[in-house]
Amino acid sequence: MTEMLPPLLPLAVGVPLLLAAVGVALRKKRLARHVISLGTLAGLFGFAVLLVIATGDGTTLVHQVGLWDYGVSIPFVVDALSALVLMIMSVLAIASVLFAMATHEARARFFHPFVLVLMAGVSGALMTGDIFNLFVFIEVMLLPSYGLLAMMGAKLGAHGARIYVSVNLLASTLLLVGIALVYATAGTVNLAELHGAGKDDPAVALAGGVVLTAIAIKAAVVPVHGWLTRTYAMTSPAVTALFSGIHTKVAIYAIYRIYSLLFDGDERFLWVALLITSATMLIGVLGAVGEKTTRSILVFHMISQIGYILIGVGLFTLLGLTAAIFYLLHHMIVKASLFLSTGAIEETYGTGEIDKLGGMLKREPLIAVTFMVAALSLAGLPPFSGFVAKFAIIQATLAESHYWVAAVAVVVSIFTLLSMLKIWTGVFMGPEPDDLQERALTYQQRMHGKRYLRVQAQAETPTLTIGPPTATTSAVLAGKQAVKVPFKLIFPAILLAGITLFFGLGAELLMGWSETAAENLLNPMDYVRAVSGA
């Protein structure tokens, strides 16, 4: 099987792209678009599972695209880390798409094609063995994201999209400059050929620093995190959940990959990484204190968690990397689950503001349980995957005698728990606000009313058209239907919460995979040998 897989690697990029085009062509066939999208994502997940199995023993799969020789070719490389990340990301994409289908966002003609192009970019970015190609695939991933953000940001105007596009374009330009500098100093952009160049040559190290800075902006590491909190809360919960698990995490993957290969885990710069990650953990969690909506609190926590994940770079030991990779995978699942469970409330009751919600424990017990599971996992309580992740991270920092980092990690955990309790007491406990039902109805009216606004763009003088409402709108508006979160909105969050429980109780499995991935990062020579064929 291991011989069969490498030639199929480029298909993980090609097939979603092709089917995205098919999805755009199927203009009037909404059901077909749903089927194509979910089918492709399920296929991608299946493929990723195969890759995880094939790379489970530390094997690195390589395909030289076009069968060019090493040195000329642009290789596709998959090792345990890329396979694992791809597997979890496809699960997240499936959960987010299911949620978007439940909120009817996925009915938009371009929603599914955008998601598929996004996933094509993700597969490419995770598999490529060439930094310039990494830049290209990150752009492939970002372009549909701009569309999704603008499309779904209808509630809050284009401000979020403007900030998001500007910041990402700036980071991409910086990344391009960094790649130019790497090519100028090292003479190649192939990651395998660049192995160790940053350790031996200060000029290459500087160029690599520019590349890492650009990627750090995309990963929202403190002090370049400001854009994240201003954009992720400005779109729909489904898109926030999708982005939270994918964009910043691809950037984190790239940081790990580049530091392992280009810098060969150089120990001279590790303290910088530890300083930055500690600041990221602390500032992220403190930023959440002042926030008033569930989503903006969760977005600030994302920044803090990115700090935890990047501790692995700062330690660069087997234990540290294993813990960090475990944390990365655990975090993607838990965060998306939290965004989706609070998003289900937001989509139904029309607000994510903690002050305007309450009493959800009685009204929506299923969401309450789902949220509790994911929140406790995020804060790091047993028996969920978060406990194993945090415990391993703290153990790894102690093993390297970085006591202050361990102290920061513990303190930040306590603040995380406090923040989660803030959402819990505000949204799920306490009395139910009197105007809850009314607000929900008004919201439904607004959302449904909006859906029947049509813009005729093709006409010579563009006009707005308002059409008749549907049955559901009228029933809800008449107050015949009591507002309640439908199960299809809760299901994606339950699915992800189930996975965190599974990986908490069966941590051995994921820990074993993470350890293989960490060993690959620690011994980049295996990667180089596999790519060069020597």
Place this chain on the structure above:
Amino acid sequence: MSIAIAVGLLTAAAVYLFMQRGMVRIVLGFVLASHAANLMLFAAGNTAFRGVPYVGSGEVGEQADPLPQAFVLTAIVIAFSITMFMVTLAITTTTDDDTEDVEVSPARLLAADRGDTKDAGFFGLTTESGDIVVEHGEDETGEPWPEKIPGPVTPAETQEGDAR
């Protein structure tokens, strides 16, 4: 040397434009910044070699490095497409492109007319006249829809109504 000066000038101008409030200026800043990045990519290939980079068309020592040229070509396409998207974001939602102001979009004008000031839509088109066409029909109970036909709104009126 000339490339270094050009990169410096372009970057300085780009940074100046980034600091402006108008979205179109910010977009122009990005155009300049991507030019600077492309020039750097070119410089990375050593501009002293200027021969045609085809196999067998000249001496290897004189041929230019084709790789940075391929990079630049790719980067131009990407930067161009994103620039177009940003230009769209600059013009679609507002009557002016000030990034500090809250946008006024047709959907918001419409919402303002309904007395709903919170509904800030992103529909992407400004109607020149401000006229809004209402499609008449029936809802599922057979009642005529809409009950009350919203009258035409002029942008000037509704912006007043939408004052924050």
